[in-house]
Amino acid sequence: MQIEKSVRAVERLLKEIDQDSSRFLNQVEVRCPTGCNKCCHGKNVAATPLEFLPYAYHLFKTGELEDKYWELKLKEGTSCVLVEGDEHSLTGQCSIYEHRGVICRLFGNCASVDKSGQKQYSACSILKGQIVDKEKFQLTLQASAPVYSNYYMKLRSIDNTHGSMLFPINIAILKSLELVYNNTRRKRKRAV
Template identity: 30%
Template sequence: MPILREYRVLAAKIRQEYVEMAQVFSEYQQATGLHCPKSCARCCSNPDIEATPLEMLPMVMDLLDSNKLTSEFIEAIDQSPLCFAYSMDQNNPLMGQCLQYKNRPSICRMFGVAGYKLKDGSPSVSVCKTLKENYPEEYLKLKNEANNAPLMVKWSTKIRVLDPDLGFKYYQINQAFKLMAQKVMLLNEYEQT
């Protein structure tokens, strides 16, 4: 069984990759001219966002270190189908903020504009609904230059390979968090006895 110290080292490696990933995708999105509207959080209001337990490790470790990773915290996660880190605007469910922005998983760093390969291997680009609606001309142009887009699979795989067991399978984001949190809590309990 890995000891908590090894998880800390792993979390630090993931954070390093996250910084680079955010920079690459953010710079690309800026260059396309498809800017997210202020306070838009439509992507966070989707209950089907998925992540691997591994991707949630940096968040879990920070919560552990700030003494917030309690059984009550874990139980409260099931009270909403939406991501537990989403603080929704009371007047508009599509607006709000991420309470775990620094440690958000891969998908949350690639929501806006990202590249992927079609079945025949040709490049395509995934653009969120809001950006498509707000920038129809830029979106069409982008589709013709899809080979410039950073690939989702390449960047998410850079994280997944850091621990193929924890990074293999995707779960709904709250479930992925809980799986990782429960492992870490158990190890923490074990190391303190």
């Protein structure tokens, strides 16, 4: 695996997601309340190792990769290992916001497509409860909401192995750190 090449490709994809999500959000009334991080405490959040590759590579570049791996591995509980703050205080945040993954960027800003080809809004009850004009929201959703599967397809095209398998998010994050560790052995040896 050419690690730098994959990192750059995932970074480009994350940027594309941000642009597409902003375009959709600018047309609708839903907004995450400041400090809300309830979804980061969800028990069933799934992700691929590849979407956290830029984060893991950043840790390698800053020399924190191994220490962070053991710190995260030893964390207990079902919340994402990278969330700060509790679920109820509205003072929470993602500790790696700039490097957060595909799922973190899309949930609440995107749609899945049902069997009839209709987009279904993918969001929590907080965001769904903010929709005032349901008809207008539906029209905007169908016309401009980003669709999950498009980005996961692009992720797979970067690396079919690590971009296709979904794991519970904490496992995906650890696998991403392992991936960078295993693909930077030679560089680490040179640095010693």
